[in-house]
Amino acid sequence: MQNLKDKVAVVFAASGEIAGAVARSFSQHGAKVYVTARNLDAVKALAREIKVIGGSAEAAKVDALNETEIDTFLKKVVADNGKLDVVFNGIAVEYNEMGGRPLTTVATFEQFMAPMEKICGSQFLTSRVAAEYMMQTQTEGTILLLTAALSRSKLPNMTGITAASAAIEGMTRVMATEWGAHGIKVMCICPGAIMETKRISGMDR
Numbered sequence: 316m317q318n319l320k321d322k323v324a325v326v327f328a329a330s331g332e333i334a335g336a337v338a339r340s341f342s343q344h345g346a347k348v349y350v351t352a353r354n355l356d357a358v359k360a361l362a363r364e365i366k367v368i369g370g371s372a373e374a375a376k377v378d379a380l381n382e383t384e385i386d387t388f389l390k391k392v393v394a395d396n397g398k399l400d401v402v403f404n405g406i407a408v409e410y411n412e413m414g415g416r417p418l419t420t421v422a423t424f425e426q427f428m429a430p431m432e433k434i435c436g437s438q439f440l441t442s443r444v445a446a447e448y449m450m451q452t453q454t455e456g457t458i459l460l461l462t463a464a465l466s467r468s469k470l471p472n473m474t475g476i477t478a479a480s481a482a483i484e485g486m487t488r489v490m491a492t493e494w495g496a497h498g499i500k501v502m503c504i505c506p507g508a509i510m511e512t513k514r515i516s517g518m519d520r
Contacts, residue, residue, distance in 0.1 A: 317345035318345070319344040319345045319346035320344075321345070322345070322400040323346065323347050323400045323401070324338075324349070324400060325351065325399065325401070326341070326350050326351065326402075326403050326405065327351050327402070327405065327441050328352055329352050329405065330353070330361070331405050333461065333506075334350075334352075334406075338365065339361075341401065342371065342372060343368075343370065347372075347396070348362075348365060349373050349392055350375075351374070351375045351377035351379070351388065352379075353377075353379075354376075355376040358375070358376075362374040375388055379404060379406050380406075380436065380440065382440050385440055386444050389444055393448050398449075399448050401456060401458075401459070402445040402459065404442070404459075404460060406434060408430060414426035414429060416473060418472055428475065430479035434476070438461070439486060446458060446490070449494075449497070456498075456499055457500045457502070458499065458500070458501045458502070459503075459504060460502070460504070461503070461506075462481075462487075462503055462504070463480045464480075464506065466480035466481040
């Protein structure tokens with residue numbers, strides 16, 4: 316099935332397992348896929364894998380928390396293709412990057428805000444910049460955000476990331492309302508824990 320034939324798709328944070336799977340699926344459905352991450356070697360390997368199975372993929376080093384890098388890269392994609400059809404951001408953050416999983420009573424403000432800045436903030440940046448280019452090229456594209464079922468959970472020691480997950484869902488609704496008038500679809504994917512991923516399988520229990 317080639318229901319994404321001739322579509323141009325960008326996957327941010329594609330070095331992760333979920334984003335990598337999404338990139339492969341986009342390619343299998345006919346899209347020209349750009350895979351990006353801070354780890355260039357990882358996305359180069361992913362691009363090679365996609366090409367081996369007959370897909371079209373290009374890799375680039377982009378920090379999904381750096382607005383300048385995001386804008387520069389998407390500008391090039393649009394210049395090369397005349398449009399931008401699909402954007403997916405699969406960013407995830409290790410617990411140690413967020414200061415661990417402290418009790419709410421002892422978590423610092425910085426520990427609480429880290430997931431908001433790194434996860435929700437990245438989704439905001441990639442979505443906003445992508446929407447601007449879709450509007451400029453009058454492309455009725457699709458922006459896919461990623462959150463987690465933590466947004467509706469009651470797990471202890473997860474205050475910051477739970478709040479960030481819920482914030483992404485709220486942000487998605489606002490973006491969909493604002494950009495729907497331009498024909499842009501904005502959707503939020505909210506999976507439960509995927510036990511096969513390294514992050515979940517390696518989590519302290």
